[in-house]
Amino acid sequence: MQGGQRAVRARVSGMVQGVSYRVWTRDEAARLGVKGWVRNERDGSVTVLVAGADAAVTAMIERLWQGPRGALVSKVEVEEAADDAPMDFRILA
Known part of the structure; x- marks a missing residue:
């Protein structure tokens, strides 16, 4: 990716x-201004692709550890x- 950008x-x-x-x-991706997608996997996990400014992507990774109320990462x-x-940023089926 271009300088300062990461996926x-x-x-x-x-x-x-x-x-x-x-x-x-x-919603968190929108707050941070990153693009990408999120989808459920058959094994019960979730896969996320995040692309954007390096700092925003790093912040999104940190937030993935939190999740919404009720999640236990x-x-x-x-x-x-x-x-x-x-x-x-899209939710994939």
Whole structure:
């Protein structure tokens, strides 16, 4: 990505489905001005792609550990990703 920009893919594990984690993630992404997507996985985890300014992406990773009320995050695995994010932040089916 261009200077000062970063993209990451994160796998969030714990009690993160059935607690509005995807909606919360979309709202947090809007607050931080990052783009990307979030989706539930069959194993009960949530995958998130976040792209944007390095500081905003770092802040989003930190927030993924919190989640909405009712979530219990046990692990956030992060890897660098290509910038294949949409122009906004979406909840994928």
